[in-house]
Amino acid sequence: MKTIVVKCLTLFCALLFAHSILAMPTGGDQSTKSYSARGVVEKIAPDLRQVTIHHQAIPGYMMEMTMDFNVKNTNELSGISPKDEITFTLVVGENDEWVESIRRVGHSAGTMTNKMSMPMEMSHGMMMAELKPGDLLPDYALMAEDGQQIHFSDFRGKALAFTFFFTRCPLPDYCPRMNNNFEQTRKILSTDTNAPTNWQFLSISFDPEFDTPDVLLNYADVYRGDNTNRWLFAAASTNVLADVALRLDLMVMRQGDNISHNLRTVVLDPQGRIYKQFDSNQWTPQQLADAIMQAAHLSSQ
Amino acid sequence: MMSSKAGSKRRKQRDDERLFAIVAVIGSLVFGAGFCFLLFVMNKRENNPTDETGYAVANSESRLIPPDHPRQLVNFTLTDRTGRTVTRSDLAGKILVVDFLFTSCSLTCPAVNGQMAQIQQLTTNRADVKLVSLTVDPRDDTPAVLEKYGERFGADTNRWLFLTGEKTMLYDLIGKSFLTQDLNDPFSYMPGNFSHTERIAIVDWHGNLSGYFDGLNQNTATAVVNEIKKMGNQNL
Numbered sequence: 459m460k461t462i463v464v465k466c467l468t469l470f471c472a473l474l475f476a477h478s479i480l481a482m483p484t485g486g487d488q489s490t491k492s493y494s495a496r497g498v499v500e501k502i503a504p505d506l507r508q509v510t511i512h513h514q515a516i517p518g519y520m521m522e523m524t525m526d527f528n529v530k531n532t533n534e535l536s537g538i539s540p541k542d543e544i545t546f547t548l549v550v551g552e553n554d555e556w557v558e559s560i561r562r563v564g565h566s567a568g569t570m571t572n573k574m575s576m577p578m579e580m581s582h583g584m585m586m587a588e589l590k591p592g593d594l595l596p597d598y599a600l601m602a603e604d605g606q607q608i609h610f611s612d613f614r615g616k617a618l619a620f621t622f623f624f625t626r627c628p629l630p631d632y633c634p635r636m637n638n639n640f641e642q643t644r645k646i647l648s649t650d651t652n653a654p655t656n657w658q659f660l661s662i663s664f665d666p667e668f669d670t671p672d673v674l675l676n677y678a679d680v681y682r683g684d685n686t687n688r689w690l691f692a693a694a695s696t697n698v699l700a701d702v703a704l705r706l707d708l709m710v711m712r713q714g715d716n717i718s719h720n721l722r723t724v725v726l727d728p729q730g731r732i733y734k735q736f737d738s739n740q741w742t743p744q745q746l747a748d749a750i751m752q753a754a755h756l757s758s759q
Numbered sequence: 760m761m762s763s764k765a766g767s768k769r770r771k772q773r774d775d776e777r778l779f780a781i782v783a784v785i786g787s788l789v790f791g792a793g794f795c796f797l798l799f800v801m802n803k804r805e806n807n808p809t810d811e812t813g814y815a816v817a818n819s820e821s822r823l824i825p826p827d828h829p830r831q832l833v834n835f836t837l838t839d840r841t842g843r844t845v846t847r848s849d850l851a852g853k854i855l856v857v858d859f860l861f862t863s864c865s866l867t868c869p870a871v872n873g874q875m876a877q878i879q880q881l882t883t884n885r886a887d888v889k890l891v892s893l894t895v896d897p898r899d900d901t902p903a904v905l906e907k908y909g910e911r912f913g914a915d916t917n918r919w920l921f922l923t924g925e926k927t928m929l930y931d932l933i934g935k936s937f938l939t940q941d942l943n944d945p946f947s948y949m950p951g952n953f954s955h956t957e958r959i960a961i962v963d964w965h966g967n968l969s970g971y972f973d974g975l976n977q978n979t980a981t982a983v984v985n986e987i988k989k990m991g992n993q994n995l
Binding site for chain 2: 629632664696699700703707709710711712713716717718719720721737738
């Protein structure tokens with residue numbers, strides 16, 4: 459009897475403990491972050507509290523664009539005038555962001571501004587990054603199911619089909635359908651004796667905190683079964699995802715444990731260039747198999 | 760004698776154990792039930808991340824949130840779900856009730872559009888009020904996809920427009936006329952890094968943004984309608 463009681467109590471304690479872990483905020487670091495950047499001054503506000511900078515890409519944070527930045531210390535802008543090339547530090551706090559450590563490094567004759575000037579500003583700078591067929595996908599690093607870091611370039615020489623998902627995805631016609639389609643497509647390619655053999659599948663989670671290698675492996679089992687040939691599961695870090703999302707028009711919106719997202723499935727050719735993109739969930743395994751076969755043949759060229 | 764004494768002692772001990780066990784089981788059941796309730800409440804709160812105060816507070820009074828700076832409806836040329844081209848001048852002189860969505864958004868968007876559906880219902884007699892839903896995912900949200908989505912909410916094709924088109928055009932319109940971009944966490948908000956995409960915006964007859972209401976607050980539909988009444992019924 460005693461043992462049952464003890465077991466009961468232990469169970470509840472365990473539950474309590476488990477929940478306290480699950481309920482812990484996952485917001486992460488809330489302190490300020492600083493980014494070094496470079497750009498050309500376009501405009502300075504009369505009160506010296508704002509500066510418009512056409513800046514180069516700020517890795518891990520923002521694509522190249524023209525943007526208004528707040529300046530906390532107005533002395534920072536003394537001696538700086540429009541068209542000056544500057545280096546600066548972008549500080550991103552919890553509720554605001556500003557630039558500091560502004561240093562003039564040269565004067566632009568407007569070349570950078572002219573070259574990049576587009577009939578759009580601000581958010582639209584981000585869309586300049588969207589990739590089209592024939593464009594090379596940057597060589598991102600991912601965390602694979604075995605805990606090892608992999609790169610897209612590891613699959614050079616093969617047609618690579620990749621899609622995005624997260625293991626807690628509750629909608630059957632979203633992530634599960636993508637991975638089911640991958641399994642169907644893999645069957646088509648494996649059984650077709652005329653099909654090339656230089657192809658690979660890659661399912662990428664956009665939930666790296668939850669989708670650890672162990673979680674990925676368990677999830678992969680459901681779709682891959684015992685046959686792990688030519689199909690790898692991995693997770694993308696938030697930094698990588700921020701860039702990938704812009705380039706592939708992938709929409710990801712985290713809401714607590716759930717993620718609202720659209721679907722992007724991409725076939726790269728053996729040189730790592732975009733061959734074909736499948737949007738949404740209406741494509742068939744046969745269509746994907748056809749694209750992979752066509753892309754795989756491009757290796758000889 | 761000895762053995763019976765020992766036996767009764769053992770019995771008493773067994774009774775004590777039984778009593779302890781019963782108390783412990785009941786205690787842990789009560790504790791467990793309370794704990795489960797706590798878990799339930801906490802989960803309910805966690806499920807509504809766009810509103811840190813949780814659903815309970817989202818049922819509070821819905822108030823007009825003023826714009827951070829004066830904003831005007833900029834020019835645009837977009838396409839509605841019937842394939843019609845819609846420009847700014849098509850909406851000139853109307854009060855606009857605007858929300859933001861992408862059809863694969865499964866949590867906040869249906870709730871916000873539920874409020875939009877109520878607003879549509881409550882303003883059927885107001886020809887000068889139009890509802891506008893702007894997608895941030897035009898590649899997926901084609902007119903056909905938006906048509907299906909609109910039907911889900913009983914949207915009237917003439918009164919509630921779902922607009923799609925060039926992504927640059929849409930983001931320009933949203934960024935200039937409605938929402939601020941928050942670059943702190945690209946995945947906390949709707950794609951495009953627009954913050955507060957759960958808000959429903961009101962544009963007055965002159966194309967000025969009056970402000971926003973929290974689209975996740977269940978009282979927002981009524982509050983929006985009251986705000987529209989306050990703006991008066993302009994005879995066009």
